[in-house]
Amino acid sequence: MSALLVTLHVIVALLLVGAILLQPGSKGGGLSATFGGGGANSAFGARGAAPVLAKLTYWLAAGFMVTSLVIEIKIVQDNRSVLERKPAAAKATAPAPAPQTPAAPATPAEPSR
16 A cells, blocks of 8 residues: 555655646746747647646645655554665664773873982
8 A cells, every 4th residue: 555655655745746837937938938839830739738727736736745644644544664764684782782981091200319
């Protein structure tokens, strides 16, 4: 279930990035203009793709948020954390040796006169 959810989350994220890049910017073009889209020759008609892509972006953003929240809820329910995850070999090692105290520094011999 978890792998399916993460896969769905990644697919939605990639589609969201694509939908955002295809939208025309303030100067009217976007990535769609790079591939020859523009005016009446556009694949989306003379009006452009803005209304369709805007709605698609809203739905993909909502899907991204929902999958993010569901993944987080599953992590909390499983009572696990990414920060606490350690390799199995690290748990089975012997305890660290006690710290050694350094020897007292030798006092320099006084020069004889």
